[in-house]
Every structure is written in C-alpha cells, then in structure tokens.
Amino acid sequence: MENLNEFVQLTTDFWATEVFGVTVGDIFIAFIILYAFVLLRQWVAKFILAWLSFLTSKSETTLDDEVVGALEGPIRLLPVTLGVFLSMQYLEVTGNLEIMMTNLVRSFIAVTIFWSAYNLTNYASTLLERRSRRMTTVMVDWLAKTIKVVFVLVGIATILEVWGIQVGPIIAGLGLFGVAVALGAQDLFKNLISGALVIAERRFNKGDWVLVEGVVEGVVEKIGFRSTVVRRFDKAPVYVPNSKLSDSAVTNFSAMTHRRIYWMIGVEYKTTVDQLKKIRDGIEEYVTKNEDFAPADEVASFVRVDKFNDSSIDLMLYCFTKTTNWGEWLEIKEKLAYAIKEIVENAGTGFAFPSQSLYLESLPEDTPELFNPPQKKDSKKGDKKSASKAQKTTKVTKAEKPKKETKAKAKAKAKPKKTAEQLAKEEDDKNQYKLEM
Structure with missing residues (x-):
C-alpha cells in the first residue's frame, strides 16, 4: 500500500513539475485543447462553408460561390489559430514565452488574412475581366499575378515585423545586391x-x-x-x-476575317476561245452563287484568263471563304476542285501538264538504221510483192558478197602471217605488262 502511495505521489509530483514556469499538467491540457481544435477543424470548416453556401445560393450570380471557394483554405486554418490562442490563455504564460506565443498567434492571423486576399485575387480578376472591355484576358491575368506577388511580399514583411525583424534595413542591405542582380539579369x-x-x-x-x-x-x-x-x-x-x-x-x-484561295488553273493549248470563256464563266458562277464564299463587295474576287504559260493557258482564281476554320476551308476547297474539274471536262477540253516537243532537222551520220520487222499479209498480192522484194534483196546481196569477199581476201593477202615464235613472244609481253600494272 505504501508503494502505491509513493507511485501516486511521484505521478503527482511529475504533473506539478514546471517547465519555463508552466507545469507539465498544464502543458498536457493545453496540448489536448490544441489537438482537439486540429481534429475539429474539418467539421468547423464544413459548418462555416455550408452556412456561407446557403447564403450565396439565394443570389443568381456565381461569383459569390467563387468567393466561398477561395476562402475554403483560410477557413480551415481558423480553428487551428483559435486552438493556439486558447491554449496560450489556459497556460497563462509570462515573459518571453508569452511574447513568443502571442507572436505565433499573430502570425497565424496574418497568414489567414493574406491567404484569403491571395485567393480572392482570382475572384477580382474574373470580375474585372467581365466588367472591363478595354482589358484583355492576358492583361487581367498579368495584373492578377502582380497583385498576388504583392500580397505575398507584404505578408512576409508583416510576419517579420510581428517577430520584431525590421524590414527597412533588410531592403536597404539588398540594394547593392539588387544592382548586381539587375546587371546580370538584363x-x-x-x-x-x-x-x-x-x-x-x-x-x-x-x-x-x-x-x-x-x-x-x-x-x-x-x-x-x-x-x-x-x-x-x-x-x-x-x-x-x-x-x-x-x-x-x-x-x-x-x-483573319476571311480565308483566301489563290489558284492558277492550266488548260491545254488546243482549248478554243469559246471553251476558255465557258470555263471562266462556269467557275465565276460557282464562286458567286455559293454561300461558302465571301461576296465581291466585301473582298476582292477574280476569275480571269491570266497568261500563256510554257505548256498551258492559265486561268487565275482569286477568292475568299467566309469561314476561317482550317478544316472547313479545306472542305470548301475540295468541293471547288470537284466543280472546276467538271466544268473543264464539260467544256470539252482538259488540264495541261508540263511537256516539251523536240524537232530534229537532220540525223548524225553514225545514226544506226531503223529495223522494221516484216508484216504478214493475208492477200495473195501482198505475198507476191513480198516475194519480189525478197528476190531483189537476194540479187543485191549476191552481187555485193563477191565484192566484200574479194576485199577481205585482199586484206588477208596483204598482211603476212605471224610465226608461232612471234605469237608466243607477244603473249609473254602482254603477261609482263599485266604484272607491272
């Protein structure tokens, strides 16, 4: 029994132990208070947000709903700030510890305020974008970013001032550093x-x-x-x-207000003047009556015979579509191509393609003779004519052969025959030349 009493006494003495002038028991109770508010922050935040949402639901605009969404994070921080403040009040600390706890609560309050202002910047930018006609979306976005940076800097400076840190000397000390940074960050x-x-x-x-x-x-x-x-x-x-x-x-x-189509349509040189007029009038009628194309009083529109090219007579098509969408523009061009092809074919002519014609005045002397294979003919007259031609050719060849043979014999007689030793010597010279190579 005495041991149990001693244990109870030791436990009581432990809770009565003071740390920085505050008993351990009071610190434990203060910690429980803070922990309870941390756990309850979700419930408290949901209750406050639900109440604000109920108030904003009565309005027709959605901007107030955006305000509630912007305040969600700071509202969740409020119970923690309140828990720190109540814990400090329960501890009844004095001296430096009291100053530190007070500064901590003030810092939490400053974070809550500037966090709310930071988030509300998005709401203000949306409102400004809707109300202002002179400011574009990009300008509003830049302005919102600048205001956010200002809120962050002012919030940091405020927290530093709360803890007794003077911001002015820091800014003055950063002057030379800022000049160096500015020179290096041109x-x-x-x-x-x-x-x-x-x-x-x-x-x-x-x-x-x-x-x-x-x-x-x-x-x-x-x-x-x-x-x-x-x-x-x-x-x-x-x-x-x-x-x-x-x-x-x-x-x-x-x-772009409109999208342009600029084509050069080449037709064959055999196309007549009437066909050219028919093609031009057909294309012009298609472009004029089609609602996909802008009228001539809004934009320049031309369909004209333009020039005589190397291989074609060119018609220029210059017009604009009402749509500026790329996909729709491609679809209109495709339909126009189909229509132009039908117009050209209905006119009785065709499209030209690059081509060249070569004319030879005379053939070189070394040009080989053309070989024309004999053609078979069913008629008897054709057989008789071919037979007579064959007889003539055989007579000519018979007359020419002796002359060629006599010339060959004369050349053979003029050249002396080489002996076996001479042939062997020539063969050795050739082999030696190949080895040297």
Whole structure:
C-alpha cells in the first residue's frame, strides 16, 4: 500500500513539475485543447462553408460561390489559430514565452488574412475581366499575378515585423545586391518589359494561331512574365522569350476575317476561245452563287484568263471563304476542285501538264538504221510483192558478197602471217605488262 502511495505521489509530483514556469499538467491540457481544435477543424470548416453556401445560393450570380471557394483554405486554418490562442490563455504564460506565443498567434492571423486576399485575387480578376472591355484576358491575368506577388511580399514583411525583424534595413542591405542582380539579369528584365508591351499592343491572345518569323508557328497556350508558350501543330511546346516576340514580325492568323484561295488553273493549248470563256464563266458562277464564299463587295474576287504559260493557258482564281476554320476551308476547297474539274471536262477540253516537243532537222551520220520487222499479209498480192522484194534483196546481196569477199581476201593477202615464235613472244609481253600494272 505504501508503494502505491509513493507511485501516486511521484505521478503527482511529475504533473506539478514546471517547465519555463508552466507545469507539465498544464502543458498536457493545453496540448489536448490544441489537438482537439486540429481534429475539429474539418467539421468547423464544413459548418462555416455550408452556412456561407446557403447564403450565396439565394443570389443568381456565381461569383459569390467563387468567393466561398477561395476562402475554403483560410477557413480551415481558423480553428487551428483559435486552438493556439486558447491554449496560450489556459497556460497563462509570462515573459518571453508569452511574447513568443502571442507572436505565433499573430502570425497565424496574418497568414489567414493574406491567404484569403491571395485567393480572392482570382475572384477580382474574373470580375474585372467581365466588367472591363478595354482589358484583355492576358492583361487581367498579368495584373492578377502582380497583385498576388504583392500580397505575398507584404505578408512576409508583416510576419517579420510581428517577430520584431525590421524590414527597412533588410531592403536597404539588398540594394547593392539588387544592382548586381539587375546587371546580370538584363535579359530577364528585357523579357518582362517585352511581355508587357506585347500584352499592351494586343498582338495576340491565348488560343490564337500565330507565326513568329524564323522562330515558331502554332497556338498560344500561355503568356508568362519571361516567356510565351506556343504549342506547334505537332503538339510540341516551344517556349519563346518575350523579347523575340517583341522584336520579330508576328502574324496572327486567328485575326483573319476571311480565308483566301489563290489558284492558277492550266488548260491545254488546243482549248478554243469559246471553251476558255465557258470555263471562266462556269467557275465565276460557282464562286458567286455559293454561300461558302465571301461576296465581291466585301473582298476582292477574280476569275480571269491570266497568261500563256510554257505548256498551258492559265486561268487565275482569286477568292475568299467566309469561314476561317482550317478544316472547313479545306472542305470548301475540295468541293471547288470537284466543280472546276467538271466544268473543264464539260467544256470539252482538259488540264495541261508540263511537256516539251523536240524537232530534229537532220540525223548524225553514225545514226544506226531503223529495223522494221516484216508484216504478214493475208492477200495473195501482198505475198507476191513480198516475194519480189525478197528476190531483189537476194540479187543485191549476191552481187555485193563477191565484192566484200574479194576485199577481205585482199586484206588477208596483204598482211603476212605471224610465226608461232612471234605469237608466243607477244603473249609473254602482254603477261609482263599485266604484272607491272
């Protein structure tokens, strides 16, 4: 029994042990209070968010719902802040520990406030984008990012001031460092200024199809502070520095009002004037009456016989479609090609292709004679004619053969025959020449 009493006494003494002027028992109870609020933060946050959602559900707009969504994170931090404050009040700490706990609570409050302001920036940017006609989506996005950076910097400075750290001397001390960084980061600041100029000039927006001369062609995905992301048509992203966009010529295809078709249609030289007129009138009628093409009073539209080319008579087709969508434009071009082919074929002519004609005034002396194989004829007259021709040729060959044979015999007689020794010597000379080679 005495041992049990001693154990109880030791336990009581342990809970009465003071740490920084606070008993262990009080610290344990304060920890339980804080832990309870940490566990209950989900329930408390759900209750507050449900109450706010109920209030916003009565309105017709969705912007207040976005505000509730932006405050969800800071609301979950509120129970933790309240738990830290109640734990500090229960401990009744004094001196440096009291100052530290107070600064901790103030820091939590500052984080909650600036976190809420940071998230509400998205709500403000959405509202500004809807209400302002002069500011584009990219400009609003840049403004929102700038405000967020300001909130973060001011929040950090506030927390430092809470803990007694003076921000002014730190900023002054960073002056020389900032100059050094500025000298080494000229390209960064150049890109920042170039990006601001690009946005101010409204050269393009997110989602536009652009062509930067000598750099990239694709769809704009993101305009950042330093670079712009352009995704090519092969789905590869290209990060273009804003200075390149500012210094280079940029073609914005998404800003087109119409899309052009410019063709040169070549027909054969045997095409008559009436056929040319029929083809031209047929194409012009198709383009004029088709609703896919823009009328002549909006854009320039021509169908004319243009020139005499090397292998064709060319007709120029110059027109614009109402749509600027690439897929729809290709479909209209395909239908136009089918119609032009039908018009040309109905006119009784055809399309020309590159060709050349060569005319020879005379053949060289060494040109071999052409061999014409004999043709079979069923009639008896044809057989008689072929037989007479064969007799004539045999007579000619018989008359010529003796002459050729006499010439060959004369040449053979003129050349003396070589002995076996001479032939062997010539063979040895040839073999020796091959070895030397």
